[in-house]
Amino acid sequence: MPGPGHAHGHLPSSTSPVTSQLHFFNSVTDGGKQIPTYRVIDGAGQPLEGAVVPEIDEALARRIYENMVQLPILDDILYNLQRQGRIVFYMTAYGEEAAIIGSAAALAPDDEVLAQYRESGVLLWRGFGYDNIMNQCFGTYLDSCGMGKQMPVHYGSKELHYHTISSPLATQIPQAAGVGYALKRDPARRGKNCAVVYFGEGAASEGDFHAGMLLASTIPSPTLFIARNNGFAISTPSSEQYYGDGIAARGPGYGVHTIRVDGNDVLAVYSATKEARRLCIEEGRAVLVETMTYRVGHHSTSDDSFAYRPRKEVEDRKRLDNPIVRFRLFMESRGWWSKDEEAALTKRIKQDVMTAYKKAESLPKPELKEMFTEVYGGELPWNLKEQREELKKLVKKYGDSWEPWRNELKKHKGEGKDLLQ
Amino acid sequence: MIQQRSGRRWQSTEAHPAGGHLPSIATSTFLKPTPDVALRTPGLRYADQTGSDPTKEMVGRETRKMNMYQAVRDAIALSKDDTAVVFGEDVAFGGVFRCTMGLAEEFGRERVFNTPLTEQGIAGFGIGLASMGHTAIAEIQFADYIFPAFDQIVNEAAKFRFRSHGNFNVGKLTIRCPSMAVGHGGHYHSQSPEGFFMGAHGIKIVIPRSPIQAKGLLLSSIRDPNPVIFMEPKVLYRSSVEQVPMDDYEIELGKAETLTRGNDLTIVSWGTPVYHCETAMKMLSHPPPSLAPNVPASVRGAKIELIDLRTIMPWDVQTVAESVNRTGRLIVVHEAGRTGGVGAEIGAEIQKRCFLKLNAPVRLVTGWDTPVPMQYEKFYMPDPIRILDAVIETLNY
Numbered sequence: 001m002p003g004p005g006h007a008h009g010h011l012p013s014s015t016s017p018v019t020s021q022l023h024f025f026n027s028v029t030d031g032g033k034q035i036p037t038y039r040v041i042d043g044a045g046q047p048l049e050g051a052v053v054p055e056i057d058e059a060l061a062r063r064i065y066e067n068m069v070q071l072p073i074l075d076d077i078l079y080n081l082q083r084q085g086r087i088v089f090y091m092t093a094y095g096e097e098a099a100i101i102g103s104a105a106a107l108a109p110d111d112e113v114l115a116q117y118r119e120s121g122v123l124l125w126r127g128f129g130y131d132n133i134m135n136q137c138f139g140t141y142l143d144s145c146g147m148g149k150q151m152p153v154h155y156g157s158k159e160l161h162y163h164t165i166s167s168p169l170a171t172q173i174p175q176a177a178g179v180g181y182a183l184k185r186d187p188a189r190r191g192k193n194c195a196v197v198y199f200g201e202g203a204a205s206e207g208d209f210h211a212g213m214l215l216a217s218t219i220p221s222p223t224l225f226i227a228r229n230n231g232f233a234i235s236t237p238s239s240e241q242y243y244g245d246g247i248a249a250r251g252p253g254y255g256v257h258t259i260r261v262d263g264n265d266v267l268a269v270y271s272a273t274k275e276a277r278r279l280c281i282e283e284g285r286a287v288l289v290e291t292m293t294y295r296v297g298h299h300s301t302s303d304d305s306f307a308y309r310p311r312k313e314v315e316d317r318k319r320l321d322n323p324i325v326r327f328r329l330f331m332e333s334r335g336w337w338s339k340d341e342e343a344a345l346t347k348r349i350k351q352d353v354m355t356a357y358k359k360a361e362s363l364p365k366p367e368l369k370e371m372f373t374e375v376y377g378g379e380l381p382w383n384l385k386e387q388r389e390e391l392k393k394l395v396k397k398y399g400d401s402w403e404p405w406r407n408e409l410k411k412h413k414g415e416g417k418d419l420l421q
Numbered sequence: 422m423i424q425q426r427s428g429r430r431w432q433s434t435e436a437h438p439a440g441g442h443l444p445s446i447a448t449s450t451f452l453k454p455t456p457d458v459a460l461r462t463p464g465l466r467y468a469d470q471t472g473s474d475p476t477k478e479m480v481g482r483e484t485r486k487m488n489m490y491q492a493v494r495d496a497i498a499l500s501k502d503d504t505a506v507v508f509g510e511d512v513a514f515g516g517v518f519r520c521t522m523g524l525a526e527e528f529g530r531e532r533v534f535n536t537p538l539t540e541q542g543i544a545g546f547g548i549g550l551a552s553m554g555h556t557a558i559a560e561i562q563f564a565d566y567i568f569p570a571f572d573q574i575v576n577e578a579a580k581f582r583f584r585s586h587g588n589f590n591v592g593k594l595t596i597r598c599p600s601m602a603v604g605h606g607g608h609y610h611s612q613s614p615e616g617f618f619m620g621a622h623g624i625k626i627v628i629p630r631s632p633i634q635a636k637g638l639l640l641s642s643i644r645d646p647n648p649v650i651f652m653e654p655k656v657l658y659r660s661s662v663e664q665v666p667m668d669d670y671e672i673e674l675g676k677a678e679t680l681t682r683g684n685d686l687t688i689v690s691w692g693t694p695v696y697h698c699e700t701a702m703k704m705l706s707h708p709p710p711s712l713a714p715n716v717p718a719s720v721r722g723a724k725i726e727l728i729d730l731r732t733i734m735p736w737d738v739q740t741v742a743e744s745v746n747r748t749g750r751l752i753v754v755h756e757a758g759r760t761g762g763v764g765a766e767i768g769a770e771i772q773k774r775c776f777l778k779l780n781a782p783v784r785l786v787t788g789w790d791t792p793v794p795m796q797y798e799k800f801y802m803p804d805p806i807r808i809l810d811a812v813i814e815t816l817n818y
Contacts, residue, residue: 144583168577171545181549382738
């Protein structure tokens with residue numbers, strides 16, 4: 001490369017050309033411009049000039065659309081269940097339907113997913129089903145994710161390659177690098193699968209994001225990083241989260257292939273994720289995708305977002321750039337979707353969700369003895385054995401007379417008798 | 422193989438550490454100087470063992486003189502598992518304490534590799550590997566630097582199995598870290614953070630006292646179905662030397678070992694201070710002239726039971742309680758500061774179990790509640806004189 005510095009060679013610890021020019025820079029793109037946002041279809045569902053619409057047949061398009069549509073319906077019902085006090089907590093994914101389903105559709109069904117908490121759409125895409133959702137949120141004895149041990153929305157499924165969600169933010173990011181490395185070392189999965197890690201732009205401020213990106217690039221590991229930049233971390237706008245060019249600008253700093261995508265354009269997300277996944281597996285290295293969205297809903301049921309952002313701003317975003325509407329317009333323009341189908345679909349989803357909810361609500365909580373299981377693998381240590389005995393004695397003594405326990409025992413399968421045996 | 426001559430203590434062929442050998446380690450009777458004694462180490466379970474009687478399994482087995490870092494290296498190499506990977510800061514060239522010498526050459530850089538300098542990353546990476554069923558042997562360069570990984574260990578590794586009700590687990594994760602004082606380590610090369618992890622339910626914590634112990638306990642830790650933090654007392658890496666069986670053997674976790682039998686007082690310790698306890702016991706029965714006035718003749722014949730706890734969590738309450746019920750007196754010795762330390766936990770549990778048998782208050786001989794101080798270390802550590810004093814006071818209570 002010609003230039004004033006080239007003649008001076010470079011230092012032994014780097015290949016950076018030595019230059020005589022005193023010059024600071026502050027962008028990863030030429031001329032200080034921001035990283036562009038990749039988009040395929042516009043607000044009317046029409047391909048952008050020069051855009052290549054990904055190869056997608058009607059069946060796949062319908063599957064993507066139906067999966068997107070189910071999210072707000074499921075969210076509406078569970079959100080209201082929380083408002084009525086029937087479940088203790090919930091988090092919606094309003095506004096991020098395209099980012100979640102578009103990426104899920106581009107993955108292999110057995111790619112290992114490590115998510116934050118707003119990505120249950122990936123699980124549903126893989127066939128998790130509403131019963132599992134409801135059993136986890138209600139913490140019933142049929143909760144396949146964690147036997148009622150975690151808060152609602154902390155889903156997980158070994159069969160569906162979706163690692164169980166935990167609340168501490170960003171902890172899954174360096175773990176994903178390890179998962180990617182394990183896939184690379186496994187002859188049966190090398191070159192076939194990658195680890196996929198989802199996180200919000202707020203979580204990307206954690207040290208674990210730095211560690212994860214660093215590890216997956218330095219110890220080459222097929223790990224696909226998908227940042228959901230929805231503008232808010234609870235009340236903190238992204239302007240208070242970082243001063244640089246979003247999350248994407250950090251990728252090149254770690255030597256990681258990076259792309260920024262319009263997260264409300266499901267075709268752009270699908271297309272970018274598909275290519276990112278191919279690169280990731282082919283090169284056996286980290287790839288970063290930043291999806292730009294807007295968190296339309298509150299952070300969680302414990303949050304009223306109108307305390308820190310105007311209601312009108314949210315309403316405007318919902319109306320002007322709705323990822324589901326955008327894709328529906330695309331579908332209609334292809335003759336793949338109609339109003340009748342829309343009505344039938346929403347009706348069916350509502351019915352299925354309501355059926356699952358009613359079933360789960362009537363189910364008891366797990367047996368009380370489960371509280372002490374799976375702390376350790378192998379034999380239960382003495383301290384836990386003794387503490388289980390201690391609780392057993394106490395339940396025997398006060399289970400009928402201490403009202404909070406008496407009421408609660410009735411909700412558990414076996415009403416605590418399993419522990420007393 | 423050089424056989425040891427009996428009747429004479431041998432010396433390590435390794436260079437002396439900067440802090441010098443501790444006299445208590447150099448002369449310890451707890452180290453096994455001959456193959457015969459080494460092979461008869463209690464609690465060894467050979468991987469190829471067929472019967473239940475280990476003494477019958479000794480025939481034809483070999484030993485080799487090793488210090489603790491060599492025994493650690495031997496254990497890692499023996500893990501016999503294609504999924505096993507070893508990683509951490511500077512492990513590829515052999516490690517700053519030589520525990521991974523030659524492993525990268527033997528097993529390849531795909532299985533033995535350096536990580537960037539990020540402890541939270543090392544722990545998280547290991548959790549990811551282990552969650553996929555791979556054996557992850559991670560190294561944190563000093564136990565003092567495990568705290569950036571505290572979140573990954575306490576919130577993630579420890580709770581992984583429980584929170585998914587066993588759908589996922591990281592049982593194949595072992596985190597090794599050099600710990601305890603070295604004579605000149607100051608604040609950040611001396612700490613004993615085992616107490617901090619005692620409340621991380623789902624984790625096991627193991628601390629060996631010698632090469633034989635290190636190898637057997639590390640192999641057990643690597644194969645245990647739970648995440649294990651394995652803390653290696655770094656002053657013992659070179660100073661503790663013994664004949665170590667060459668075969669693949671394990672020492673069961675969760676089991677303490679009674680090193681000396683006695684009926685008058687129980688001392689529980691682990692890691693380096695085990696040797697200080699041994700020295701204190703010698704000083705009690707045969708006080709040097711300078712200390713003789715402080716050691717009443719009435720206590721010199723006291724029979725002391727010394728227990729090496731080995732596993733800090735879950736600790737062997739049965740062995741300790743059985744001992745204290747017999748002796749009526751307990752002293753816990755550890756290097757970490759007192760408040761919130763492991764000794765407090767042991768003291769409370771033993772007080773509960775042995776209340777009617779206790780003839781004296783449970784006594785803790787520990788580091789003080791200060792950071793480990795550079796130039797004051799001799800006055801900070803639970804050294805033999807402090808242990809001796811506690812023994813005399815407890816016996817005379």
